[in-house]
């Protein structure tokens with residue numbers, strides 16, 4: 001009998017996301033990478049990617065869930081190198097850029113233009129191929145299903161067309177400040193070559209302080225929730241094991257998709273694991289989610305920097321709302337999550353916790 005595995009590694013992506021998924025059999029490992037964390041996490045994230053054996057660097061799918069810097073910057077850095085120097089060899093790349101919003105009449109920001117310019121020059125043939133090179137969006141494929149090599153089934157639950165449409169305005173506003181026309185990849189490229197922090201061979205700590213401040217201001221100036229709302233989120237199923245991977249998706253969009261897929265309060269989606277949306281923010285979780293999703297493992301990616309994620313309200317919601325005794329998985333030990341360790345060890349605890357070993361970061365969830 002062949003033993004199949006499906007492992008999700010939450011890489012140490014600071015306050016962001018970088019999820020490394022491996023599935024397959026002992027003879028053949030398949031891989032999916034979702035997001036690349038912020039630029040200051042890239043040295044650690046990329047060192048994991050560089051552990052792949054030479055000659056076996058294939059990745060079935062690279063997903064850039066949405067344009068926020070804590071998900072996208074590391075991958076801008078990756079793609080700043082010519083494709084033959086990337087530590088991974090993706091078969092397909094999912095990313096919704098301006099050209100997709102235009103077509104779908106539906107997306108944001110300067111980093112989005114940078115990444116678009118890079119994919120355009122480095123890997124155009126791999127871009128959203130399962131969606132006929134158009135936007136990754138629910139309602140476009142039969143059953144919203146994409147099947148990867150060896151039967152990994154992905155069912156898209158976010159974004160929907162409305163969430164992408166909302167991002168369009170913010171994208172226009174955002175790039176306007178930087179004097180780039182939306183979709184003008186040559187102009188984006190010209191600015192990118194001025195941005196040392198994304199350049200191969202440069203110091204990979206945070207870029208010059210003034211630029212970082214400008215970027216911060218830019219992000220604060222727009223409604224970040226529209227970017228989160230455009231997140232690519234999906235259910236991944238393989239050999240009877242499953243995980244719902246929500247990036248920073250909005251609860252409303254996810255619930256609407258689950259209902260469209262036929263799930264109800266009486267017939268909830270039963271999954272092994274749920275990667276909590278938006279690093280365990282209280283703004284991305286609702287009672288309805290627990291009505292429609294029956295999960296056992298809850299994954300939280302964040303070191304707690306910047307926004308103090310996860311929110312205690314969201315973790316409490318899991319402890320109270322989960323239909324099965326939940327296990328909480330954290331990829332860091334931080335002031336914002338460590339309190340639940342002692343709680344989980346009490347005799348009457350209704351949940352379990354998993355943390356990296358002391359002094360370590362990143363954690364592997366084996367489904």
Ligand SMILES: [Zn+2]
Pocket residue numbers: 015016017068070071248278279
């Ligand atoms: Zn995020």
